[in-house]
Amino acid sequence: MRPLLPLAEAQARLLALAEPIAAEQVPLAQAHNRWLAQDLHAGRTQPSSDLSAMDGYAIRFADMPGPWTVVGESAAGRAHQDAVNPREAIRIFTGAPMPTGTDTVLVQEEAARDGATLLLAGEGPPHLARNVRRRGLDFSEGEMLLSAGTRLTPACLALAGTAGHAALPVRRRVRVAVAATGDELVPAGAPVGEAELPETNRLMLCAQLDDLPVDILDLGILPDRQDALEAAFAGLDADLLVTSGGASVGDHDLVQPALKALGANMDFWRVALRPGKPVMAGRLGRTLITGLPGNPVSAFVTALLFVRPLVARLAGAVDPLPRTGIAVLGEPIAANGERTDYLRAELRDGRAYASTIQDSSMLRTLARAHCLILRQPHAPAAKIGDSVEILDLA
Numbered sequence: 515m516r517p518l519l520p521l522a523e524a525q526a527r528l529l530a531l532a533e534p535i536a537a538e539q540v541p542l543a544q545a546h547n548r549w550l551a552q553d554l555h556a557g558r559t560q561p562s563s564d565l566s567a568m569d570g571y572a573i574r575f576a577d578m579p580g581p582w583t584v585v586g587e588s589a590a591g592r593a594h595q596d597a598v599n600p601r602e603a604i605r606i607f608t609g610a611p612m613p614t615g616t617d618t619v620l621v622q623e624e625a626a627r628d629g630a631t632l633l634l635a636g637e638g639p640p641h642l643a644r645n646v647r648r649r650g651l652d653f654s655e656g657e658m659l660l661s662a663g664t665r666l667t668p669a670c671l672a673l674a675g676t677a678g679h680a681a682l683p684v685r686r687r688v689r690v691a692v693a694a695t696g697d698e699l700v701p702a703g704a705p706v707g708e709a710e711l712p713e714t715n716r717l718m719l720c721a722q723l724d725d726l727p728v729d730i731l732d733l734g735i736l737p738d739r740q741d742a743l744e745a746a747f748a749g750l751d752a753d754l755l756v757t758s759g760g761a762s763v764g765d766h767d768l769v770q771p772a773l774k775a776l777g778a779n780m781d782f783w784r785v786a787l788r789p790g791k792p793v794m795a796g797r798l799g800r801t802l803i804t805g806l807p808g809n810p811v812s813a814f815v816t817a818l819l820f821v822r823p824l825v826a827r828l829a830g831a832v833d834p835l836p837r838t839g840i841a842v843l844g845e846p847i848a849a850n851g852e853r854t855d856y857l858r859a860e861l862r863d864g865r866a867y868a869s870t871i872q873d874s875s876m877l878r879t880l881a882r883a884h885c886l887i888l889r890q891p892h893a894p895a896a897k898i899g900d901s902v903e904i905l906d907l908a
């Protein structure tokens with residue numbers, strides 16, 4: 515058998531298989547969590563005029579320390595139209611346009627009113643343009659605001675809307691076909707016989723993809739029969755097929771033979787990774803394939819390391835691999851072997867504890883884990899207080 519492929523190489527090879535899918539314009543409210551397909555430029559200047567940043571009085575700084583005569587009001591959406599003369603002031607509110615002739619805002623906490631007369635009742639503004647947001651403070655029309663490949667967070671949507679956009683160019687949603695394989699599997703929630711097991715990998719995978727722009731095509735639970743697998747995988751209308759189970763070397767591991775019989779090009783199979791070694795990737799026509807191992811924790815980890823990044827890349831992400839963080843060990847961990855290892859760990863008082871059995875069938879330890887500790891191949895033993903790389907599961 516070929517040596518196991520290093521994890522980073524497998525991820526790079528998988529991402530290299532992905533070609534960007536077509537772009538479309540979607541309304542702002544539908545663009546959340548998608549990736550910009552083109553650079554975004556400002557369609558307007560923000561603010562479009564000088565605005566007050568505080569509630570108070572618009573004055574001329576040159577008239578300090580007053581007094582002034584209050585001759586009008588400027589509120590957000592209701593600007594004072596006339597030019598203001600020296601020693602005159604305008605009552606002004608946050609977000610309101612600065613009237614012509616004024617340049618500074620005296621906050622109301624430092625002002626006193628006697629009818630139309632305004633007096634300084636504190637230190638007053640220390641410099642010209644105090645409490646004024648200048649036209650173009652945030653951005654000017656035509657400026658580049660977000661680059662292609664940016665994930666559209668809630669703040670990005672607000673920025674795009676403020677910049678005058680009603681819709682954004684994103685990649686169309688990724689069509690993901692999902693199949694579980696295994697004669698022992700019954701739908702989760704159905705009665706479970708002696709030799710049977712509730713099927714939960716599809717459920718878990720779909721939840722893992724929930725924040726990504728996917729449309730799921732559910733192929734259901736497929737039996738360990740090559741003809742049935744071929745029938746399910748033939749003529750798929752999907753960007754990506756994700757299978758779980760039947761990925762290893764046993765007589766009933768038929769996913770790869772079925773795909774090959776249909777003419778799929780398999781790019782890699784078996785990665786130096788624990789859990790998740792038998793993960794495979796390839797292409798069948800225009801459909802990319804990731805075959806995940808059946809063990810639930812292996813399926814979870816390979817979905818995190820392969821499926822999510824691939825979907826993100828198809829959806830236009832520039833940098834789709836999961837970001838790691840740092841944690842301090844609360845207990846020692848042993849030296850690692852030749853595979854990149856992901857250890858389920860709990861975080862308590864800012865320290866990471868991986869003191870659990872790391873068998874890849876065990877969902878309880880996965881459900882309780884706050885993070886996965888990442889151990890590079892041949893990493894030496896680590897002691898309490900050492901820093902380790904983690905993948906946050908929050």
Ligand SMILES: Nc1nc2c(c(=O)[nH]1)N[C@H]1C(S)=C(S)[C@@H](COP(=O)(O)OP(=O)(O)OC[C@H]3O[C@@H](n4cnc5c(N)ncnc54)[C@H](O)[C@@H]3O)O[C@H]1N2
Pocket residue numbers: 694695696698699711712713714715716758759760761762763764767789790791792806807808809810812874875
């Ligand atoms: N001789 C060898 N045997 C195994 C090797 C190996 O290198 N040589 N690799 C082991 C590793 S590592 C893994 S991981 C597993 C993966 O095997 P498969 O992908 O073929 O997985 P299955 O046999 O189909 O299932 C494994 C296990 O997980 C349960 N399962 C499967 N699908 C689901 C599902 N959708 N929901 C819940 N549980 C599921 C299944 O019942 C099995 O218990 O192979 C090792 N063997």
Ligand code: MOO
Pocket residue numbers: 787788789790791792807809812874
């Ligand atoms: O690598 Mo398998 O995924 O140990 O369980």
